Each structure stands twice: as structure tokens, then as C-alpha cells.
Amino acid sequence: MIIISGHSNIALAQQIAGLISAPLVIAECQKFAADEMRIHINAELKGRNVAIVQSISRPTHDHLLELLLLLDTAAKMQAQTITAVIPYLCYARQDRPTHNEPAAAHLIIKLIEATGVNKVVTLELHSQRVASLFSVPAVNIDSTTLFAPYFTDINDITVIAPDFGGIARAKRLANALQAPVTLLDKDRHRTPPMEMVFGNTHGRHCIICDDIIDTGFTMQQAAQVLRNNGATAVSACATHTVLSPGCAMRMQNSGIEGVYVTNSIAPIKLYNNVHIVSAAGLIARALQTNTTG
Numbered sequence: 001m002i003i004i005s006g007h008s009n010i011a012l013a014q015q016i017a018g019l020i021s022a023p024l025v026i027a028e029c030q031k032f033a034a035d036e037m038r039i040h041i042n043a044e045l046k047g048r049n050v051a052i053v054q055s056i057s058r059p060t061h062d063h064l065l066e067l068l069l070l071l072d073t074a075a076k077m078q079a080q081t082i083t084a085v086i087p088y089l090c091y092a093r094q095d096r097p098t099h100n101e102p103a104a105a106h107l108i109i110k111l112i113e114a115t116g117v118n119k120v121v122t123l124e125l126h127s128q129r130v131a132s133l134f135s136v137p138a139v140n141i142d143s144t145t146l147f148a149p150y151f152t153d154i155n156d157i158t159v160i161a162p163d164f165g166g167i168a169r170a171k172r173l174a175n176a177l178q179a180p181v182t183l184l185d186k187d188r189h190r191t192p193p194m195e196m197v198f199g200n201t202h203g204r205h206c207i208i209c210d211d212i213i214d215t216g217f218t219m220q221q222a223a224q225v226l227r228n229n230g231a232t233a234v235s236a237c238a239t240h241t242v243l244s245p246g247c248a249m250r251m252q253n254s255g256i257e258g259v260y261v262t263n264s265i266a267p268i269k270l271y272n273n274v275h276i277v278s279a280a281g282l283i284a285r286a287l288q289t290n291t292t293g
Helices: 010-019 060-076 104-113 128-132 144-150 164-177 217-228 247-252 280-288
Strands: 002-005 024-026 028-031 037-040 049-053 081-086 119-123 138-141 157-161 181-186 194-198 205-213 233-241 259-262 274-277
Touching: 002 010, 010 024, 010 049, 010 280, 037 060, 049 060, 060 081, 060 104, 081 280, 119 280, 128 138, 138 280, 144 164, 144 233, 144 259, 144 274, 157 164, 164 181, 164 205, 181 217, 194 217, 205 217, 217 233, 217 247
Parallel strands: 002 024, 002 049, 049 081, 081 119, 119 138, 157 181, 157 205, 205 233, 233 259, 259 274
Antiparallel strands: 028 037, 181 194
């Protein structure tokens, strides 16, 4: 297998290549004056098993187009198999059509599949519904196994699902820690916007388990609800750090003691008490499963 890296997360691609002892080629990407993109892969791909690593993170549309061009180029170069490794998939939160609005996740997936890709490897998609939209074989890696070891020495743990959509994810972490689960519910049109649905947090060290930290509002509001309900401490873990403007300030003021995240998105300047856990090992194992060459 040969690893081709786009420009969204070269460090992660380097780690993956090292773990499976595969050659790594960093694609050349040139921007013209008209803002159009030119891609070049300086390697012989004919007859090779190829994995293209690219998170579709900010700048989202540049990284999406770069991925599509890389996949198409690998197909034109007659790679034997092409695996798209997309640790963070953009638009995954837009997975259901609403009135006069598209299901953007479905469109993004169709664009990726139109390149001739044979397989997709992703990390902690927003929902199982998104995973079901793929028509090619798709592996959605569970990242909760990465976080569990960092909490095993803490007593009186309760794992927190910040909304109904995250209950399955929280249960996986809770099972690994042999801890109970508490469910919160959020509604931006309600005051207060977040409340506890079930569970007991009094005297507990609460761990908020989510897939994405974007604006930081969910984490901030959840921490406040938990403290109001008697939590002695609050920590958090999330797979993807989108970190929109204002997020760092909210997280720093949230009172959350420690936040564990993966490197699915290339780390930028992070806020205090953030610990990065590499997902390279999980992705490397997924690539090695049923793959040779």
C-alpha cells in the first residue's frame, strides 16, 4: 500500500504511514490566480493499493475539492484499489433534508463516490445515518476506545451524553469505564437551553462525551447544568475539534478540567487543558484489515 496525503492533515498521514511501514507521498497542490486548483501526485500508482488521507476541515471547500481531485487522479493513474481516509467528514451534521434545504451529507458522499473510490474510512461520524448513506464499503471507526484509558484512575465517574443523538456514543465509553450514563437534552429555543433528562450527577466526576467541539456552547452549557446538579468535577472528550471563533474562550471559561480530543483535524492553537490523542493507530488497523500490497 502507498499513502497519499492531501494538505489538510499531513502529520496524521505521516503517522499512519509509519505505523504500517508504507511509503508516503505528499501531493502537490497549486492554486492559480483564478483560485482554481491543480493537483499532481509524484508517484507510480498503477496496480497499487492506494490510501488517500484528507480531513475535510477548514478551509472546508478547498480541502473537499483537493480530496476529489486526488481520488480522481488516482483512478486515472490506474490504482488497483483506492481508499479514501477521511478522519473528519464535512457536512455530516446536515444528514436530513428539511424544507427547501438539501441533505448536504448525502451530496458530499455522492461526490466522493463519483470519483471511483473503492472504500472509505472515517472516524466517529456524527450519526449512524450518515454511515448508511455510503454505497461503497465504509468503515466508521469508534474513537471511544482511545479516550477510556485516560479516565480509568478517576473515581465516581458518570458519562454524559449532551443530547439524544449522542447516547450510543456515551454508552460505549461508559461500558469501557463500567460507569453509568446521564442524558442531557438541548433546545436552543428553550430557556435554559439545556436540561437533564435522566441520571444522577451529585457527587460525581462527570465526563461529557461528544463527537465534535465546534462553537463550544454545548460543552459550556452542559458543564453548567452538571455543576448545578452537584457534579464535583467535569471533564470532556470529543473526536473532532472544529473550533469556530469564540470556542476557545467559552471552553476556558467553562470550568471543564481536562478535554481529550483526537488529531482528526490538524491541531491549531488550542485552549488550556486540551490533550491530543492520536487516532493514527485506529486508522492504520482499519487500513490493514483485508488489505495487502
